[in-house]
Amino acid sequence: MVKRATGKVKDKWKAKQWVTVLASPSFGNAPIGRVPLTDTERSGGRVVETTLYDILKQDPQHYSFKLYFQIDKVEGETAYTVLKGHEYSREYLRSLMRRGSSMSDFIKDYTTKDGYIVRVYCVALSQGRMNSSKKHEIRVVMDRIISERSASLTYDQFVQETVLQKVASDVYNEAKKVTRLRHVGVRKTKLVKKPATDQVPAPAPPVEAIAAPAA
Numbered sequence: 001m002v003k004r005a006t007g008k009v010k011d012k013w014k015a016k017q018w019v020t021v022l023a024s025p026s027f028g029n030a031p032i033g034r035v036p037l038t039d040t041e042r043s044g045g046r047v048v049e050t051t052l053y054d055i056l057k058q059d060p061q062h063y064s065f066k067l068y069f070q071i072d073k074v075e076g077e078t079a080y081t082v083l084k085g086h087e088y089s090r091e092y093l094r095s096l097m098r099r100g101s102s103m104s105d106f107i108k109d110y111t112t113k114d115g116y117i118v119r120v121y122c123v124a125l126s127q128g129r130m131n132s133s134k135k136h137e138i139r140v141v142m143d144r145i146i147s148e149r150s151a152s153l154t155y156d157q158f159v160q161e162t163v164l165q166k167v168a169s170d171v172y173n174e175a176k177k178v179t180r181l182r183h184v185g186v187r188k189t190k191l192v193k194k195p196a197t198d199q200v201p202a203p204a205p206p207v208e209a210i211a212a213p214a215a
Contacts, residue, residue, distance in 0.1 A: 021048050021079045023055055023069055026156035026163075029080075030055045032069065037079070046071045047084055052163065064092030065163065070191075082155075086163045087121075087188040096183050102130035104138040110146055115195030116155035120146055120162065121188035122171065127180040137178045145170050155191075162186045 016036035022029045032050045047070045053062035066089055069081035097103075104124045111117050122142045130138075149167050150158050161167050165185055172184035 017077070019074060019077050019079045021069065021071065021081060023050075023067075024081050024083045024156060024159075026083060026160040027055050027067075035079070037071075037074065048081070052086075064089045067163065082194075083159045083163075083189075083191065085188065085190040086159075088185070093187060096125055098125070098182070100128065101182060102126045102128070102135070104130065104135040104142075106139045106142045108143060108146070109192055110150035112150050112153060112155045112158050114154045116158075116191065117193040118150065118155070118158065118162075119190040119192050120150075120186060121190075122146065122168070123183075123185055123187045124171070124175055124181055125183040127182045130179055134179050138175045141175045141178070142171050145174060159189060162189050 016038055018034050018036050020034050021032050023032050032048060032054065035046070035048060037046070047068050050067050050069070051063050052065035052067060053060065055067070056062055065086060067086045068084040070084040071079045072082045073080050102125070104126075106122045107119065109117055109119050124138050124142070126134075146167060149161060149170070153161065163186070168185045172181060175181060175184060
């Protein structure tokens, strides 16, 4: 007869520590929830999902903007994060599609002033059909404006302006000269690479100072 081990089983759940997770400085270090962490997770890497509405508590449409914050460091019972990326919800993106409308989609990696590499997904939807020439012209406008903004802003400043659609608003104001547009937006961003040595970023402006998403 095989004897079973009588040693005490370690309760892994009790070994976890609850910490308060803060949004990145670009969103005012607003608390976004409490999560349990093990010792191995305290060094960073875990991603916490929330919505723009949960941070700003303003426009109900902000429920459609998903934000992903990655824990960067833990001090005591507080976890500090960096924005890993954001995206439109599937339902919101689907609601933007219309029969008889054309879409110009653009994806490219950009480097911010402090050396972060960000993948930006920008989309423009027209009120009518667009030919390939107009789609190309709009992509040129997208690339030029996003290149200018990313090169002149730190990562925290740039992601604030992309998530809250300030960059999209600048694109819209130029791209509407090409054709009649119904919607222009940065539908997704993704942090591709951090700089080898993190530099001290310039403080981002207050979140409330940035314009609402472009219609």
